[in-house]
Amino acid sequence: MITIPDFKTPAPRGLCTDCGVSRMDDPSACGKACQFIKPDYPELENKIHSRPAKSDGDERFFGVTQAMYRAALTPPREGAQWTGLTTRLAEQLLESGKVDAVLTMVPDATDRWRPRPAIITDPADMAEARGMRMGYAPLLALLEPAQDAGHKRIAVIGIPCQIYALRALEHDLGFDRIYVIGTPCSDNTTTANFHSFLARLTDAPETVTYLEFRADYHVELRFRDGTQRLIPFLKLPLSDLPDDFFPVTCRTCVDYTNRLADITVGYMAGEGDQWLLVRNARGQEMLDGLAGEVTLAAPGSRGKRQSSVKGFVENTRLAAGGLPLRRMPDWLRGVMGWLMPRIGPRGLEFARARVEMKAAETILHLRREEPAKIKNMVPDHVWNLAAPYGLEPQEGEQIKPDQST
Numbered sequence: 001m002i003t004i005p006d007f008k009t010p011a012p013r014g015l016c017t018d019c020g021v022s023r024m025d026d027p028s029a030c031g032k033a034c035q036f037i038k039p040d041y042p043e044l045e046n047k048i049h050s051r052p053a054k055s056d057g058d059e060r061f062f063g064v065t066q067a068m069y070r071a072a073l074t075p076p077r078e079g080a081q082w083t084g085l086t087t088r089l090a091e092q093l094l095e096s097g098k099v100d101a102v103l104t105m106v107p108d109a110t111d112r113w114r115p116r117p118a119i120i121t122d123p124a125d126m127a128e129a130r131g132m133r134m135g136y137a138p139l140l141a142l143l144e145p146a147q148d149a150g151h152k153r154i155a156v157i158g159i160p161c162q163i164y165a166l167r168a169l170e171h172d173l174g175f176d177r178i179y180v181i182g183t184p185c186s187d188n189t190t191t192a193n194f195h196s197f198l199a200r201l202t203d204a205p206e207t208v209t210y211l212e213f214r215a216d217y218h219v220e221l222r223f224r225d226g227t228q229r230l231i232p233f234l235k236l237p238l239s240d241l242p243d244d245f246f247p248v249t250c251r252t253c254v255d256y257t258n259r260l261a262d263i264t265v266g267y268m269a270g271e272g273d274q275w276l277l278v279r280n281a282r283g284q285e286m287l288d289g290l291a292g293e294v295t296l297a298a299p300g301s302r303g304k305r306q307s308s309v310k311g312f313v314e315n316t317r318l319a320a321g322g323l324p325l326r327r328m329p330d331w332l333r334g335v336m337g338w339l340m341p342r343i344g345p346r347g348l349e350f351a352r353a354r355v356e357m358k359a360a361e362t363i364l365h366l367r368r369e370e371p372a373k374i375k376n377m378v379p380d381h382v383w384n385l386a387a388p389y390g391l392e393p394q395e396g397e398q399i400k401p402d403q404s405t
Contacts, residue, residue, distance in 0.1 A: 020138030063259030135191035182261025305353035359385035
């Protein structure tokens with residue numbers, strides 16, 4: 001069964017991705033839950049993972065990690081964005097009776113690209129949640145309807161800003177058990193903006209059935225007639241998009257890899273498969289439930305990221321608040337589009353590069369647009385990621401230990 005409740009109008013907020021908390025009975029809970037106010041990752045990591053992330057090694061980039069894999073569900077599920085691992089994890093929790101309900105997204109009845117928060121209780125209905133949606137959706141507004149329906153054990157599939165708020169409120173929610181399946185940040189935009197982007201990629205956007213930014217520096221499009229098209233990143237018309245295509249919230253994300261999930265399923269280090277980070281015992285429990293269904297291997301790592309990240313940081317500075325892009329001649333775009341999959345960072349090095357880029361982007365955009373928020377909003381792990389690229393805290397941008405109270 002799929003239940004799609006009606007929601008209250010969201011309370012007006014500044015930096016907000018409409019995670020759903022402002023639509024709950026007590027919208028003032030945003031003050032405690034919002035990632036864009038004063039996030040405390042070490043405290044929540046201690047509660048969820050029993051320890052904070054290490055400040056060196058790959059935990060510096062990706063958060064607390066018990067195990068990391070290049071993974072693929074076998075066979076891949078039809079209609080899935082990659083192989084269907086994310087939805088299969090939740091489906092298995094329902095099949096095994098470990099949860100009563102899954103809180104996730106399904107396509108809107110009138111626009112399959114628009115996400116609609118839904119409560120799913122039948123494992124077979126998890127197929128409706130497969131695939132990518134683009135747009136804001138108040139996932140956490142499902143928590144109260146789930147409680148009202150009597151669900152005590154739930155799974156939640158969400159992006160980092162949703163999961164941070166869930167974890168901040170989890171102790172007060174009254175559920176017996178919550179399994180959290182996280183996906184990395186999606187660099188979100190409005191569904192209307194996404195349709196505008198599709199229209200820049202093809203003359204027949206209404207026939208596109210699949211879009212994915214891949215780790216081989218291409219965007220993959222699939223069409224209703226079964227055809228496929230690959231577009232190199234450097235040939236995307238991103239410089240034609242309006243400066244506010246991505247909102248300030250998504251340009252100031254402090255958690256790209258969903259550090260507070262029990263298990264994170266993404267693509268960045270997957271090299272064509274999925275990238276799986278098991279963060280704690282509950283995450284391992286979910287993966288163990290798929291024994292025999294998933295192929296696991298150690299993720300690879302090739303190339304060097306530093307020059308790519310330095311270029312991104314400089315372009316972000318020059319963009320003056322817009323997208324960090326400069327036009328280049330079409331002939332050079334073709335050359336670079338051919339070179340990047342061959343010489344650019346790949347596997348874990350690609351993921352590290354992307355996380356460092358997001359850290360630098362966060363600091364530069366906040367300095368420009370919300371400087372008063374930097375002190376409280378940028379956690380230490382973001383400063384540590386940005387430091388090698390000359391982005392150190394300026395006066396008043398970081399809370400000193402004796403100011404923490």
